[in-house]
Amino acid sequence: MADEAAYRQWRESAKTVNAIAADSSLALWEKARKVNQACAGLALEGLQSKHRHKALAAFGKVNSVFAKYTINSFDDYKQMSDGDLREIVTAVRALVPPKAK
Structure with missing residues (x-):
């Protein structure tokens, strides 16, 4: 059974992600x-x-990018290629929750 609080959290997270990306x-x-x-x-x-699987697929894409690197601190993100950084942002940004009822 779906938990409305989990969906509310997901929607808030998606708003934050879109603001960051923009x-x-x-x-x-x-x-x-x-x-x-x-x-x-x-x-x-x-x-x-179905939504949990969507989220896990997006996180899997992000993890496959991170697998190419050793990330020990926030500064290590600076060493990543622009293409990989874009792929991370795109994958997370595509993780859009369903519309609230």
């Missing part, structure tokens, strides 16, 4: 770092199965 004052590496932080702690167990 912020032209942030460097690409900062956007990638911040969009990941915005999704940290999402209550996936409260989502319907």
Whole structure:
């Protein structure tokens, strides 16, 4: 059964992700770092199965990018290629929750 609080959290996270992605004052590496932080702690167990699978697929894409690097600190994001940073931002940004009823 779906948990409305989990969906509310997901919608708030998505708003934050979109604001970060649209912020032209942030460097690409900062956007990638911040969009990941915005999704940290999402209550996936409260989502319907199809939505949980969507989230896990997006996180899988992000993890496959991170697998190419050793990230020990926020500064390590600066060493990532622009293409990989864009892929992270795009994958997280595509994680759009369903419309609220």
